[in-house]
Amino acid sequence: MEGAEGEGGCRGFFAEKSATAGASCERAAAASSVRDSPHGEPRATAPSVTDLVAFPPPAFPEPADELGLNEPQARAVAHVEGPLVVFAGAGSGKTRVITYRIANLLAGHRVPPYRVLAVTFTNKAAGEMRRRIASLAGDEIAKELCIGTFHATCARLLRRFHDAAGLERNFVIYDDSDQRAVVARVLKELSLDDKRYPPRQVLSRIHKEKQEGRGPADFEPQGFFDDAILKVYEGYERYLRKANAVDFDDLILSVLRIAEDPKSLPGEDLRARFRHVLVDEFQDVNQVQYRLVRALAASRNLCVVGDDDQSIYRWRGADVRIVRNFRRDFPDAAIVKLEQNYRSSGNIVRAALGVIKPAKDREPKELWTARDGGEPVVVVAAQNEHDEAAWVAERVREAQARGVPLGEVAIFYRVHAQSRVLEEVLRAERIPYQIVGGMRFFERAEVKDLLSYLRILDNPKSDVDLERIINVPARKIGQATLDRLTQVANALNVPLYEALVPLVERGGLGTAAKKSLLAFRDLIESLREKAASAPPSDLAREVLARTGYARMLDEDDSAESDARKQNLQELIGSILDYEAEAAAAGQVGTLSGYLERVTLSSDIDALEDAPRVSMMTVHAAKGLEFDTVFITGMEDEIFPFKGPDPKRNEDIEEERRLAYVAVTRARERLFVTHAARRMIFGNTRFGVPSRFIADFPTAAVKGLMTAAASSERSFRDGYRDRDEPARPRGPWVHPMDREKTSARSFASPSASVPARAPGERYIEREPGEGAGGLARGARVMHEKFGVGAIVDVDPGDDPIATVKFSGWGVKRIKARFLRTE
């Protein structure tokens, strides 16, 4: 976890009060930057950018060559004044550009580090960026930079400007499950049926509003379902406010409201703060984040870096149009396109191109590589998920034998549910692995319990936390008592904790209940005293001891309780880590600081650089790279994913970009597997190979099939169609290979993209002529064969199309049996 990042980083920011003070700070920092980057003193990490990029900016590309930058990269580094958008293709050296650019600002242009804001989406990315700048410009300077995720940066700003946002300084951040608990609570208070209004859905609706910057007052209900949503939204906001709590969206929204307020002092402060703003992964920003960035970049020195082809977070509010329309909002923006891929072998780049090429509305880019083809992309047909997993494990062993470190091997899947089988096989094979995501550590019941105790000690108004732990371990405060407590709290309009004493005084409770409530209050009060002085780790131990939580686990001698104890031990370990890091930065770790960091950390931050195979969803893989990559479950309806809810139209465009992200993670070897049969979510699905597989250029791919899948019997089970004549015996040929030989003549021009020389133009597919609205190259759907691409059409009253199906090869089908998508 890198949560401590910005703490030291933004110190200059917080210390600074007025413009004049700022100016003097600036001078001091400039002076220190000179001192810290002496030209005569050789640094450990040569060549340093500070030596090569002198002020005034030299003409690139000459020094750029020395830095190992290509021409567009150098342009992105050197363009310092005004807006700049960098379209950075996968593996095109984006991080390098950002870090050099910042180093250039610091050293070449004497921009004080605390006046540079760099925003990322994960703590891991932020930490890496800071580390790399430190190696270029020195630790002291890098420490002063404001680098962080949107959420962490805003949380920090909000601690500073909490007044302007109507919060107390010790506000808590509610995570997803806390938010759901709030919604459930509000539904109950409004007597709304949570079957009709599932908290998850209600919540996602609320988030959607918030991510576009609309509060309850701006909500326009349509239909009576929305009337209820509006009431819940209002109740939800009221609840958070009363609990002195914010959700993830609020972090950004609150800072945005301050920054956009033309009159307030904090607003002016914020807008004048940063001279340069950089945003990484810009394709993932949502409307509110974009507005915030614009407000903070009042200097107009705004550099955004992204790749619209890798936009995969639409469901959480990200809006690709923002990056695509950036030039409309900033007509004077300079544009740089990084198109040379340095990461992957030629075949992998070509496969990636094949997948992304049919995407709609993409910013034209010509990703190319100077590397040779390398190994072909291997597409594997497996019988079922066990067969698939066994095959993957075998290949992992093989890679290991070839000398590939296990840390350089990754297995991807579309949904977490696929991970279990893979895990079982790896464990049986004794192949060490680590999983990113899944059942998250901080979501485990015992961990949440202890955190709830800590949060209630930090902020007693947090009702969600109070409800969670008031009767854990059991202390005879049941539902009936809790309901009365809620009544009293509502009547007095105070948080639950403050209603404890009034409830007891009001009477009407049994003596036992009274006693329990007061005992609980005393417990919390005395722990709060402790909290004021003790370090968080001591406090956590104290909580476990004095609340009886430790005893509860001790008395329960199931295997589970041992695991729980271990988890709690690990949690305390993470508190100790936090304290140590804070101490190293010359600060004292606080309870609030730790809690904030926990809530804002993500699974990917915990990914270790260890000699173990990494397993994760494709989403989690964005931004990473590995020598050898397996993409599993490449079947239609898995990847692209199709949920059970037919109302929700799955977004093929985004799935396609997701596939592109997956493919481009691999440097040397890429294996893509699909299974004929797969047990998932409790029932068996029969799958056809993903339509995206058909988009790999034939020449870059080699088709294989597992031993099990190649047996006649399983072949019949999985693939054979009753109407089809039995296939002849003999060696089975994968569709991919078949195509290479016999079917080649049928292949449409687009199906076999020739190898391209570096820099050669990328040719967009021309829609061909066709009958009945069926164009060459168009994607069609057939009930039995799944998805295919039209190769040719015989016109006439009853047109017949020649269609290439993924997994079935080429077939002639009457057009009326085809659906266009």
Add this chain to the structure above:
DNA sequence: CTGGAGGGAGTTTTT
């Protein structure tokens, strides 16, 4: 009020 058993529902991606 507690604890266990049994039924039902919902299953992507996450700061």
Add this chain to the structure above:
DNA sequence: CTCCCTCCAG
């Protein structure tokens, strides 16, 4: 399949 919730008996 698994988790969560409810319901029921003690």
